[in-house]
Structure formats: structure tokens, C-alpha cells
Amino acid sequence: MKGGAMDDKEEILFSRLEDLAEKWEGRGIYVFSDFLSPEQARAALDLPVIRKTPHMLWGGLEYCERKLICFGTPEIMGYQPEFPITLMRVRPAAEKFAQELGHRDFLGAVMNLGVKRQVVGDIFVNGNSAYMFLKESIAAFAADNLNKVKNTPVKCELLDCSVAEALDGLRPKTERMVCTAASERLDGVVSAVYNLSRGNTAQLIKAGLVQINHRTSYDAAVLIKAGDLISVRGRGRFIYNGVQGQSKKGRLRISAELYMS
16 A cells, blocks of 8 residues: 555455455354455554454464454454464475575465465575465465475475474574664664665665565654564664663664564
8 A cells, every 4th residue: 555545456455354354243253364464464454344343363473474364352252263374394305405495485486386475474494494374275285286496396294383383493583783873763773784874774765665563664764662673675674672772972772683584
């Protein structure tokens, strides 16, 4: 959504979500959406019919970004929902012959099967293997048909989501950094974290390439706070940890957790 206008795809999506909310009211059972991006979820939760309908969001793990909306809550329904999400592990058939594989490679391989983006949740890459959260309805198809990522033969295994918390590799990899900034303004923090000039950072912000908590910010002077997720297209993203102290020259000593690709 840009400048308050809704494009055709968004209109179809939000109409579908409104239908699901009304379906829950009519049937009295849990009803689930497809996976939504953080931006889609934020916009959807602003819809009046969604706001007034009891709902939950879940993507397989607490820190997943792509999530389903579940209409209905345990308080009203009297029982816990079973989210229709399956975890698929994808790994090279022969590790020593595997190419270097990344997030884009795994996502592209699944979508090349004809699978739609909205039924694929978060993908966590660990070396040349990946864990993918999928809608239950397409998980078996994906596991049976995904046999190659790039030119690397792979093996797929379906896992119950209940084991996800205990698995290695299912947590975003971050690296902590400390630097100094003149203030907690968006332009100052981004400049400090990525070692950019204020002028270059201002251009990125003006071009709509910087987001705070998945929302594009065009205001270079806006103050950010600890816990904010900052995304800079072409650079990466980081969690801002806030001010840790002051340097001898009076500048703020700030800390951030950089997501590692």
C-alpha cells in the first residue's frame, strides 16, 4: 500500500481476510489465513472487521516474521488452535558436492514447483541446509517434488512444528556491534551502523529504502527506540538496542544486533 492507495492484489487479499473473519463468525470454528508478510499483517490488522474479530497470529516460532492470522481465540473457543503449519527440512543429498545455497535459492526452488508465496512462511538457512515453514496443505507435495536446489540434489523431511524450538539453526543469526552516533535520529543511527555519510543515508530514506518495524519512513529526523527493527534495502537490517553510554567526546554509544545473511 503506497500513499494510502490499495492495489488490486492488496484489495483481493483484504477482501479474502474479511471473508474469513465473517466465516469464523458464522461457523464458530477456527479459521486460518495464508502466510502474511509483516507489511500485509500490519495493514490487515487495521481493517475494521479484523480489529473487531478475535484473532491470533503465528508463524511456527515466536520470532517468525511471516504469519497466519487465526480467527478465534482459546478464551472464546475453549480449546487451543492447531495451526496448519508444517516444518520441512531440506538438505543436500551429498554435502561434499553441494553448491553454496542461500535463502533465495531455497525459496526459488519451492516456487518453481508452482507453489505460491503465500503458502511459504519463514525459511531459516543453516549452512547448505534449510528449515522451511509451509502451509500443511502443500507440505507433502513440496517434500515429494523438491529434489534439487540450484544444481544440488536435496532430500526433504517433514517435521512436526512442536520440535522447532529444540532444533539448531532455527533462529536468526545476528552479530552485536557498538558504535557512536550524534543522536538517536534515524539518519544518525543508520549512518553509524553502516558507516555511511549522513548525505547518503538521507538519500536512502528519501527514496523509501528504509523501514522502521516494516513501515517505510521518509523522515530522517524521526527518533528510534530500543527494540526497533530497522531495514535498509541493499544493506540489511538490524535490531536497535539503544544507548549504552557516552563517548569521551560526548557522542552516544549505541548498540545494534545485525542480521547476518
